């Protein structure tokens with residue numbers, strides 16, 4: 172008797188503590204239907220040497236004021252000597268340098284190694300000089316004498332001009348590690364297989380890890396990269412078009428010369444291959460050194476942005492649309508968002524900001540609204556930036572919270588009473604404790620930061636009628652050269668190093684369950700944060716939640732009831748928890764340890780139609796009711812088994 176009473180008492184305590192959440196069937200808001208994406212710019216070698224599938228580092232001896240021409244990445248084979256030269260004629264107007272090889276050949280170390288396995292590598296190199304023999308291109312070990320694959324290429328080279336030599340290389344064995352080089356008796360350029368087989372395309376394993384996030388948005392080309400180090404070195408899309416031979420490269424802003432191999436067409440192909448809505452940034456007359464374009468010199472920049480929009484989305488018979496068609500894509504790419512600059516309240520101090528408000532932004536807004544009324548113009552600043560401003564309609568804002576997890580949680584209601592914005596960059600970057608930007612970035616995304624992000628994402632999704640998209644930034648980090656530690660993916664030349672961060676798992680889960688409408692729900696937030704809605708395509712009711720700092724670290728019980736979902740209905744709860752227990756635990760590319768535990772728990776609605784479950788301290792979950800299609804599938808399977 173006594174033990175029974177205790178049991179009942181315990182049940183009562185539990186249900187008194189449980190959070191009863193009622194979700195109405197009406198009264199919510201339509202969402203944009205696309206919510207999660209990422210910002211890509213070439214930071215931390217995440218473009219060149221990252222998702223851009225190029226094996227060769229410094230392939231065309233490109234240079235700029237900040238990054239002088241060099242033989243970085245190259246070494247002679249045996250006793251050969253390598254010298255940079257300025258040949259006559261040059262390979263192209265934009266690639267004046269070449270390497271002169273005396274001896275047997277040269278080799279390239281790639282982006283700190285090369286992944287070699289039995290698969291097709293295609294490439295080409297340009298040669299000048301009378302030569303009757305053959306070239307041998309090979310992928311070989313940097314540690315032993317092993318050659319994993321090689322191919323002979325008949326020389327077509329002549330004395331007075333440049334000739335292209337194309338080849339395919341198929342190693343018969345995989346190298347035991349990525350400490351390999353590419354060697355050739357002359358000047359090489361091999362390309363590994365690419366994502367969806369695009370020529371000059373993306374590195375497969377990195378692209379697949381990003382596609383696995385179910386993204387629906389990409390913002391490019393930055394970020395600071397768009398702005399450039401000075402007003403003469405911004406990311407000029409016109410320099411990124413056409414054959415690689417005619418791309419001069421770019422003085423990147425993250426500490427290295429960039430090839431411009433990942434150009435505007437490559438970004439658009441990427442968007443097409445992953446079915447991503449594009450937010451393209453156009454240069455707005457502010458560079459990172461504070462250079463500001465005066466009002467009377469703005470028109471060329473505005474014309475340039477209009478050309479860029481036409482290049483992306485204009486018909487094939489328009490001036491720039493025909494250039495796109497010439498480059499192999501006659502159909503316009505869809506384009507609904509254009510962003511004017513990047514963080515214009517920041518780099519140029521008060522003058523940068525004032526000029527943005529006074530003429531830079533208004534001039535772009537007027538010109539784009541007039542020419543393209545269906546395009547949403549995004550300002551590069553949020554309503555709260557630069558001391559606060561009223562973003563002129565119909566433009567929307569862009570908010571970039573790089574925060575401590577506590578602050579992401581505090582900002583849960585950031586958009587409850589504000590106008591429309593994208594969240595163009597967001598990540599937990601610093602540990603709690605007010606060190607802020609003077610302190611160090613966390614070395615990797617860590618569990619508590621990730622849960623902080625989840626709370627913010629839920630806040631944005633509750634306001635999805637006004638926040639049409641959220642972008643993780645930055646998206647990938649080469650472990651051999653990086654400037655910014657926090658990222659959604661880490662990688663190196665060896666694909667075994669490609670690591671999904673703790674944040675990857677939360678973003679993947681939330682993006683896996685898109686909602687077409689939010690629904691009003693009981694609003695009692697902290698330590699539980701949540702959003703509810705429905706996916707009209709599948710009929711599934713969805714609840715996304717995160718738990719941050721419960722009392723004494725106790726588990727938190729929930730009863731979630733969706734109006735119109737009855738007793739006996741079934742749902743799946745996917746619960747993400749931290750295996751390691753330590754809130755600072757992270758996914759380590761060097762050990763491959765993944766601390767995120769994902770569990771899917773089938774639930775049945777009780778007699779009140781409520782789904783009951785509990786979530787531990789620092790956890791993230793999605794509850795989704797099974798849809799009729801799903802039920803049909805289950806039925807079919809049962810019938811089949813009989």
Ligand SMILES: *[C@@H]1O[C@H](CO)[C@@H](O)[C@H](O)[C@H]1NC(C)=O
Pocket residue numbers: 283284313314349350
């Ligand atoms: C390759 O091996 C060399 C010599 O042992 C070493 O210095 C280098 O760090 C290794 N590189 C990679 C990418 O493992």
Ligand SMILES: *[C@@H]1O[C@H](CO)[C@@H](O)[C@H](O)[C@H]1NC(C)=O
Pocket residue numbers: 280281283284313350351
């Ligand atoms: C290849 O080996 C050389 C000589 O040991 C070393 O300096 C270089 O760092 C190695 N390359 C890579 C990619 O590790």
Ligand SMILES: *[C@@H]1O[C@H](CO)[C@@H](O)[C@H](O)[C@H]1NC(C)=O
Pocket residue numbers: 577580603720
């Ligand atoms: C949450 O708990 C952590 C760890 O105890 C603490 O550092 C942080 O300040 C707490 N935050 C809030 C908002 O309670």
Ligand SMILES: *[C@@H]1O[C@H](CO)[C@@H](O)[C@H](O)[C@H]1NC(C)=O
Pocket residue numbers: 198199200633634636689690691692
């Ligand atoms: C729908 O939008 C209105 C206006 O922005 C807002 O007041 C209301 O809370 C939103 N409802 C939900 C369920 O998010």
Ligand SMILES: CC(=O)N[C@H]1CO[C@H](CO)[C@@H](O)[C@@H]1O
Pocket residue numbers: 425426650651652653654
């Ligand atoms: C590992 C590595 O290459 N780190 C470099 C990152 O970039 C900064 C400068 O931006 C260098 O100081 C680091 O050495």
